[in-house]
Amino acid sequence: MDWHTFLIITHIIGTVLGVGGATFAEVFYLKAIKDGAIDPTESSFLKTTYFILRLGIIILVLSGFGLLLLNRLEGATQYLYDPRLWAKLTLTLVIVVNAILLQIRLIPSWLGFSLSFTSWYAALVLGLWRGASAAGYVTIMLWYVVAVFVVAFILDRIKKWYSK
Numbered sequence: 001m002d003w004h005t006f007l008i009i010t011h012i013i014g015t016v017l018g019v020g021g022a023t024f025a026e027v028f029y030l031k032a033i034k035d036g037a038i039d040p041t042e043s044s045f046l047k048t049t050y051f052i053l054r055l056g057i058i059i060l061v062l063s064g065f066g067l068l069l070l071n072r073l074e075g076a077t078q079y080l081y082d083p084r085l086w087a088k089l090t091l092t093l094v095i096v097v098n099a100i101l102l103q104i105r106l107i108p109s110w111l112g113f114s115l116s117f118t119s120w121y122a123a124l125v126l127g128l129w130r131g132a133s134a135a136g137y138v139t140i141m142l143w144y145v146v147a148v149f150v151v152a153f154i155l156d157r158i159k160k161w162y163s164k
Ligand code: HEM
Pocket: 008, 011, 012, 015, 018, 060, 061, 063, 064, 065, 067, 068, 071, 079, 085, 088, 089, 091, 092, 095, 119, 120, 123, 124, 126, 127, 128
């Protein structure tokens, strides 16, 4: 197996752990707060899910830089000018900073959970949707900001409906 294939497979494993983890973190959190309190079992499920999320982002960053280095060594520098890559790097930074702020409770959970959920799915879409490059970095990020608030609204509706 060549290095490019190995790094792409590793990158996709990171994506699966991250996007899957962000989805189950939201599902487990909704189930846990249904009765208004997070009991020790629910808390341990959430802690395990957050651990998988962290593992996903570490694998993504390492394999991502590996891909950039490999492309650089092969003279394929087009990725360095691709707005999708810079948008994904921005979302990766948002995912990491947001996780820290949620951990130390310095961000309201409605915004923190939406930032986490939206950033992971947006990075997945950006990774696969090659045509998105044409939109440019600013347009991609503007759509992302809109998506964060739309997702926050939807998650809030689901939470209200589910806890009724
Ligand atoms: C949440 C974070 C991220 C997600 C979900 C993500 C997801 C993806 C996906 C799905 C692909 C397409 C793989 C394919 O072509 O089959 C991809 C490609 C790529 N990603 Fe990421 N990525 C993330 C972060 C990063 C970071 C932080 C970097 C750089 C440090 C990076 C660098 C790349 C590169 C260079 C490619 C193109 C690989 C190639 O086709 O040669 N990604 N990413």
